[in-house]
Amino acid sequence: MRKEVTVVGAGSWGTALASVLAENGHQVTLWVRDPKLADEVNSKHTNAKYLPEAKLAESIVATTDIQAAVSDKPIVLLAVPSHAMRQICRQLAPFLHKDVLLIHATKGFELESLKRMSEVIMEEIPPEISGKLAVLSGPSHAEEVVRRQPTTVVVASEAEESMLRAQDLLMNANFRVYTNHDLIGAEIAGALKNIIALGAGMSDGLGFGDNAKAALLTRGLAEISRLGIKLGALPLTFSGLAGVGDLIVTCTSRHSRNWRAGFMLGQGKKLDDALEQMGMVVEGVRTTHAAHALAQREQVEMPITSVLYGILFEGKEPRQGVEELMGRGKTFEMGYLNPDGSIEA
Numbered sequence: 081m082r083k084e085v086t087v088v089g090a091g092s093w094g095t096a097l098a099s100v101l102a103e104n105g106h107q108v109t110l111w112v113r114d115p116k117l118a119d120e121v122n123s124k125h126t127n128a129k130y131l132p133e134a135k136l137a138e139s140i141v142a143t144t145d146i147q148a149a150v151s152d153k154p155i156v157l158l159a160v161p162s163h164a165m166r167q168i169c170r171q172l173a174p175f176l177h178k179d180v181l182l183i184h185a186t187k188g189f190e191l192e193s194l195k196r197m198s199e200v201i202m203e204e205i206p207p208e209i210s211g212k213l214a215v216l217s218g219p220s221h222a223e224e225v226v227r228r229q230p231t232t233v234v235v236a237s238e239a240e241e242s243m244l245r246a247q248d249l250l251m252n253a254n255f256r257v258y259t260n261h262d263l264i265g266a267e268i269a270g271a272l273k274n275i276i277a278l279g280a281g282m283s284d285g286l287g288f289g290d291n292a293k294a295a296l297l298t299r300g301l302a303e304i305s306r307l308g309i310k311l312g313a314l315p316l317t318f319s320g321l322a323g324v325g326d327l328i329v330t331c332t333s334r335h336s337r338n339w340r341a342g343f344m345l346g347q348g349k350k351l352d353d354a355l356e357q358m359g360m361v362v363e364g365v366r367t368t369h370a371a372h373a374l375a376q377r378e379q380v381e382m383p384i385t386s387v388l389y390g391i392l393f394e395g396k397e398p399r400q401g402v403e404e405l406m407g408r409g410k411t412f413e414m415g416y417l418n419p420d421g422s423i424e425a
């Protein structure tokens with residue numbers, strides 16, 4: 081059935097999701113921050129800055145008016161960078177319908193509070209709405225989604241009905257949507273994999289090969305699972321689409337903003353120059369900062385995150401970081417297993 085849906089955020093991901101929704105026959109409003117981009121979407125049906133090759137559905141209507149965009153809409157999907165989430169929620173909260181289905185597709189933490197995106201949203205939105213929140217995560221580069229290439233994602237919510245509604249809304253022949261009850265795990269896995277993707281890009285930029293990449297993915301998964309489980313995620317979520325699925329795509333795809341930024345760092349570029357050249361959000365940088373602080377707070381060992389923190393924020397040379405990782409003391413591979421085989425809580 082045709083639904084009215086508003087997508088908030090017209091970067092590459094918001095634009096790609098708006099395309100999926102329009103393709104599914106829904107009436108899509110796209111909230112855009114920049115008036116020039118709103119004009120471009122409405123007149124040329126393109127988004128040249130964020131998704132250069134995409135031809136968007138003519139039915140997508142862009143607006144810069146947040147009140148008009150979300151007022152009384154039955155479904156609102158948030159796809160803004162993590163640093164903008166609280167401010168955006170504060171702006172739109174007064175206009176939301178009390179029965180709105182809210183979905184967010186953002187992968188990051190709030191740096192100042194170290195909170196997950198759903199925790200930030202819940203603080204800004206009335207509880208009757210935020211209690212039904214769903215998160216969209218999984219291996220899904222916008223560039224491939226708009227080309228209608230086969231993609232699988234996961235929607236997670238503690239509210240069964242929200243999860244199923246979000247699945248119905250987004251699913252189509254090229255975009256397969258799974259459900260999961262572990263909202264915390266889907267958010268944490270989706271955010272933390274960006275740290276490892278920066279590392280994987282750096283490894284490629286340094287000229288290392290497949291062995292190093294496999295090591296980073298595997299040991300990266302071990303440490304992000306360790307922190308995630310400590311923060312309340314279910315262990316199995318890390319072996320699903322939001323976990324290993326997204327880790328693989330982000331660490332190996334040339335589309336990944338995190339991989340590309342890491343690659344430039346590995347080749348010797350300074351962080352600020354790499355970010356400027358990217359011109360798009362590289363969530364892994366702020367997430368490395370947040371995860372480093374969370375690991376200290378929760379007393380969780382995260383060697384790759386710790387080395388990346390040193391490289392990004394303390395001037396450590398990438399090659400020195402590699403030496404440190406390879407030179408660590410001898411350890412048992414399954415360090416998070418208790419002696420009885422159960423997973424450490």
Ligand SMILES: NC(=O)C1=CN([C@@H]2O[C@H](COP(=O)(O)OP(=O)(O)OC[C@H]3O[C@@H](n4cnc5c(N)ncnc54)[C@H](O)[C@@H]3O)[C@@H](O)[C@H]2O)C=CC1
Nearest residue numbers: 090091092093094160161164186187220221222360361363
């Ligand atoms: N690009 C992708 O393929 C995917 C991205 N994501 C996630 O989606 C989120 C958004 O990422 P992208 O669309 O890739 O980013 P992007 O860099 O393509 O676009 C960011 C958008 O946010 C807007 N923006 C920046 N600061 C803002 C602020 N303070 N207030 C309001 N709007 C602001 C920009 O104008 C732009 O429209 C991120 O958390 C990312 O991890 C998730 C899955 C896939």
Ligand SMILES: O=C(CO)COP(=O)(O)O
Nearest residue numbers: 218219220221336337338
């Ligand atoms: O989360 C993503 C793919 O699933 C997007 O990753 P990047 O932000 O690194 O492009």
